[in-house]
Amino acid sequence: MEKPVGIIMGSQSDWPTMREAAQILDELGVGYEAKIVSAHRTPDRLWDYGKTAVSRGLKVIIAGAGGAAHLPGMMASKTRVPVIGVPVQTRALSGVDSLYSIVQMPKGFPVATMAIGAAGAANAGLMAAGILAVSDPELAERLDQWREALSASIPEEPVDE
Numbered sequence: 001m002e003k004p005v006g007i008i009m010g011s012q013s014d015w016p017t018m019r020e021a022a023q024i025l026d027e028l029g030v031g032y033e034a035k036i037v038s039a040h041r042t043p044d045r046l047w048d049y050g051k052t053a054v055s056r057g058l059k060v061i062i063a064g065a066g067g068a069a070h071l072p073g074m075m076a077s078k079t080r081v082p083v084i085g086v087p088v089q090t091r092a093l094s095g096v097d098s099l100y101s102i103v104q105m106p107k108g109f110p111v112a113t114m115a116i117g118a119a120g121a122a123n124a125g126l127m128a129a130g131i132l133a134v135s136d137p138e139l140a141e142r143l144d145q146w147r148e149a150l151s152a153s154i155p156e157e158p159v160d161e
């Protein structure tokens with residue numbers, strides 16, 4: 001199976017969040033790789049990953065990090081492959097630190113920033129699938145069905161729980 005999506009994260013501790021993206025890609029039949037690539041702890045790994053992203057056939061990168069979350073922005077500076085950033089929720093500042101570190105990119109090097117935490121990671125998977133679906137009609141069909149199933153699962157009236 002082709003692996004057009006790279007899911008990268010700053011630490012093993014980010015994986016419980018980032019696997020939400022992986023799960024969506026599994027559901028939609030999109031191939032991906034998942035790697036730990038830290039802007040601060042493994043900068044050479046970050047550099048190599050960005051430098052080879054195009055030649056390795058990556059079409060979208062989902063990058064999650066928490067705290068001083070420089071990974072998505074640095075990756076966007078190193079490759080033209082679109083980068084979707086996921087601010088991981090932190091204990092100290094609830095992920096607002098991660099969000100601010102990712103979202104406010106300077107002109108010229110965009111990161112498509114998602115919501116903080118698990119919902120943001122899941123949406124990153126959906127966003128990556130949507131980007132790939134532009135040139136993949138079969139994936140587009142699967143994504144349409146996924147979206148219709150979600151809509152159909154929402155009840156019209158609330159119930160006492």
Ligand code: RP5
Pocket residue numbers: 009010011012013014038064065066067068088
């Ligand atoms: C960041 O620091 C990682 O993305 C992670 O969210 C945060 C904490 O990392 P650990 O100390 O849990 O490895 O680089």
